[in-house]
Amino acid sequence: MTIDKLLITGGTGSFGKTMLRDMLSRDVSEIRILSRDEEKQDALRSELRDSRVRFYIGDIRDRESVDRAVAGVDCVFHAAALKQVPSCEFFPMEAVRTNIIGSENVVRSSVAAGVRSLVCLSTDKAVFPVNAMGVSKAMMEKVAQSVARSLPTDAATTISMVRYGNVMCSRGSAIPLFMRQIRSGRPISVTEPTMTRFLMPLRDSVALVHHAFENASQGDLFIRKAPASTIADLVTALKELFEVPDHPVDVIGWRHAEKLYETLASGQELASGDDMGDYYRIRMDTRDLNYKAYFSEGDRETSHFDDYHSHNTTQLTVPQVKELLLTLAEVHADIEAWKSERK
Numbered sequence: 001m002t003i004d005k006l007l008i009t010g011g012t013g014s015f016g017k018t019m020l021r022d023m024l025s026r027d028v029s030e031i032r033i034l035s036r037d038e039e040k041q042d043a044l045r046s047e048l049r050d051s052r053v054r055f056y057i058g059d060i061r062d063r064e065s066v067d068r069a070v071a072g073v074d075c076v077f078h079a080a081a082l083k084q085v086p087s088c089e090f091f092p093m094e095a096v097r098t099n100i101i102g103s104e105n106v107v108r109s110s111v112a113a114g115v116r117s118l119v120c121l122s123t124d125k126a127v128f129p130v131n132a133m134g135v136s137k138a139m140m141e142k143v144a145q146s147v148a149r150s151l152p153t154d155a156a157t158t159i160s161m162v163r164y165g166n167v168m169c170s171r172g173s174a175i176p177l178f179m180r181q182i183r184s185g186r187p188i189s190v191t192e193p194t195m196t197r198f199l200m201p202l203r204d205s206v207a208l209v210h211h212a213f214e215n216a217s218q219g220d221l222f223i224r225k226a227p228a229s230t231i232a233d234l235v236t237a238l239k240e241l242f243e244v245p246d247h248p249v250d251v252i253g254w255r256h257a258e259k260l261y262e263t264l265a266s267g268q269e270l271a272s273g274d275d276m277g278d279y280y281r282i283r284m285d286t287r288d289l290n291y292k293a294y295f296s297e298g299d300r301e302t303s304h305f306d307d308y309h310s311h312n313t314t315q316l317t318v319p320q321v322k323e324l325l326l327t328l329a330e331v332h333a334d335i336e337a338w339k340s341e342r343k
Contacts, residue, residue: 001116005073005075033054092132111151121164141161159219175325182247196228199226223279227324229321233316262310265280265282
């Protein structure tokens with residue numbers, strides 16, 4: 001799909017900025033950033049100095065500010081959200097206002113403006129949610145699909161979603177924290193060493209979004225397959241890369257509503273999905289309010305599919321984790337800085 005004008009909500013976040021830089025390397029005439037943090041917008045404006053980037057101060061909770069930002073664009077990538085599990089756990093109504101109501105504003109504004117393609121960013125935490133953040137993202141998916149389901153077959157706008165797990169070196173993720181703790185001489189704080197997490201570089205998550213833009217039918221949800229490792233192996237790999245094999249590790253116990261492993265798709269979802277090689281496509285449930293299809297008709301195939309999660313995907317060894325980490329510019333920079341400090 002050729003994109004001329006793109007809106008990124010939450011474009012000053014780690015994922016939004018990565019998507020922005022990727023799009024700037026392509027032939028686009030305008031990229032709009034909608035966010036409420038003027039300080040981050042100013043810093044990004046000064047860093048990029050690219051006239052194709054236009055900044056909109058606003059909040060997805062406010063429909064009017066979304067309408068202003070979305071008018072005249074071809075495509076929308078919706079990344080704005082409250083993403084931290086503890087924050088949402090203690091302030092769940094804030095997660096409702098941003099992740100559910102705010103997302104509905106983005107969806108309905110995009111449809112009203114005749115946007116060609118809207119891709120909404122979701123998370124593994126929306127599958128079998130055990131925390132407020134996951135519940136709010138699961139509801140975001142349901143809201144997007146409910147609107148998609150209501151659109152006519154010839155609708156101008158295609159609504160789709162992408163779902164991913166742990167993105168390496170994204171803001172708030174474990175790898176930057178572990179590297180800071182190594183460099184400062186503090187113990188590496190681990191909640192549970194046997195936990196597994198998907199390991200996906202930001203570049204692969206951006207590729208997932210482009211895959212959705214190019215391949216989505218109405219209401220589709222896309223997942224990129226990814227390997228995983230235990231937290232213990234991830235810590236060991238970082239200690240070896242920083243050449244501090246004896247660096248202390250502090251096992252602090254599970255955080256609020258934390259999962260042992262990340263699930264990207266349930267067996268029930270995969271039963272109606274397509275294996276696209278590097279990706280899964282999960283098609284929207286198109287049943288309507290004819291309740292017979294929900295209550296008196298079953299699906300015998302669903303039970304034959306396993307959930308797709310970080311315990312049963314490809315498990316990386318410590319050397320393989322190290323190899324993957326060394327493909328990340330952030331890790332290289334921290335290692336070089338660490339070596340310079342020790343001279």
